[in-house]
Amino acid sequence: MSTPHSRPTAATHKLDDVDRRLVRASQGGLPLVPRPYHQLADQLGLPPEEVIGRLRAMLDSGVIRRIGVVPNHYALGYVANGMTVWDVDDARIDALGEAVGRLDCVSHCYRRPRRPPMWPYNLFAMVHGHSREEVETQAEHIAALLGPALRARDILYSSHILKKTGLRLTEPASGER
Amino acid sequence: MSPTARPLDELDRRIINLMQGDFPLAERPFLAFADRLNVSERQLIARIERLLQERTLTRFGPLFNADRMGGVNLLAAMAVPEADYEEIALVVNAQPEVAHNYRREHALNMWFVVAAETPRRAEKACARIETSTGLEVFRFPKEREYFVELRLQA
Numbered sequence: 001m002s003t004p005h006s007r008p009t010a011a012t013h014k015l016d017d018v019d020r021r022l023v024r025a026s027q028g029g030l031p032l033v034p035r036p037y038h039q040l041a042d043q044l045g046l047p048p049e050e051v052i053g054r055l056r057a058m059l060d061s062g063v064i065r066r067i068g069v070v071p072n073h074y075a076l077g078y079v080a081n082g083m084t085v086w087d088v089d090d091a092r093i094d095a096l097g098e099a100v101g102r103l104d105c106v107s108h109c110y111r112r113p114r115r116p117p118m119w120p121y122n123l124f125a126m127v128h129g130h131s132r133e134e135v136e137t138q139a140e141h142i143a144a145l146l147g148p149a150l151r152a153r154d155i156l157y158s159s160h161i162l163k164k165t166g167l168r169l170t171e172p173a174s175g176e177r
Numbered sequence: 178m179s180p181t182a183r184p185l186d187e188l189d190r191r192i193i194n195l196m197q198g199d200f201p202l203a204e205r206p207f208l209a210f211a212d213r214l215n216v217s218e219r220q221l222i223a224r225i226e227r228l229l230q231e232r233t234l235t236r237f238g239p240l241f242n243a244d245r246m247g248g249v250n251l252l253a254a255m256a257v258p259e260a261d262y263e264e265i266a267l268v269v270n271a272q273p274e275v276a277h278n279y280r281r282e283h284a285l286n287m288w289f290v291v292a293a294e295t296p297r298r299a300e301k302a303c304a305r306i307e308t309s310t311g312l313e314v315f316r317f318p319k320e321r322e323y324f325v326e327l328r329l330q331a
Contacts, residue, residue, distance in 0.1 A: 034205050036206065124317075164278075165277075
């Protein structure tokens with residue numbers, strides 16, 4: 001477990017064209033060979049040290065969140081994936097959002113705009129459980145934490161993964177900035 | 178979607194629990210994990226390959242964060258008529274900027290993340306989806322990130 005928590009104003013790491021080629025070559029996954037970075041280097045016509053150095057710089061700046069396996073929730077038995085959403089008093093939301101984000105059961109926690117009348121909620125917290133009962137129990141903990149600042153709530157369960165590929169850079173974006 | 182047919186064994190679980198981060202940036206990066214898992218480098222690679230084929234893993238490699246490149250991860254949602262759901266899912270999924278898409282139980286029943294290297298590209302992807310589907314895309318840009326760290330225990 002690593003990663004700083006709240007980061008509203010992170011400095012950005014501008015990618016150059018070589019970085020972007022490297023992202024495109026690795027975003028679908030690393031080659032499953034003993035020397036994956038060497039294979040990427042061969043593919044890109046770069047020295048392996050440069051591939052590793054650039055990936056390290058991206059990891060250090062947070063452009064890469066982490067390197068590893070990405071499990072499918074459902075295959076691990078996390079069949080109840082609830083996006084819990086809350087209408088929280090604007091004056092209290094930042095302090096409360098930090099507190100909700102610190103709960104062990106919450107994997108992602110954000111403040112987002114309301115879209116009235118369809119959508120009154122401004123706090124989003126993802127809760128993954130083995131059953132809906134488990135998610136609902138966790139949601140009660142969140143509700144208790146929000147206390148009187150809470151005005152409305154809902155849980156949106158996902159019933160189907162329609163796509164899960166992660167970021168895909170397409171052709172170079174230079175000239176668009 | 179359905180859980181994998183083959184039940185996970187001890188090695189699968191240990192790989193999942195140990196390897197969601199910290200994969201080394203080294204010449205032979207599998208070696209250190211293979212040692213900790215008491216398998217050979219070749220066995221570890223073969224097992225990761227199998228877990229990917231079985232779709233127990235959706236990916237293996239770096240997880241990129243568009244935000245930190247000066248881009249965006251924009252959460253968006255649509256209220257899709259049931260009769261058109263599959264067709265519209267194809268249109269949305271066909272956009273390369275759509276990184277994730279989930280069906281959810283709500284009037285807003287399709288929720289997707291548009292990840293792009295620039296805000297303008299994300300906006301263009303949303304506009305393309307609106308033009309091709311005739312449906313409104315509700316945009317939920319993040320205003321504050323309080324916490325992000327998803328690691329699942331197998």
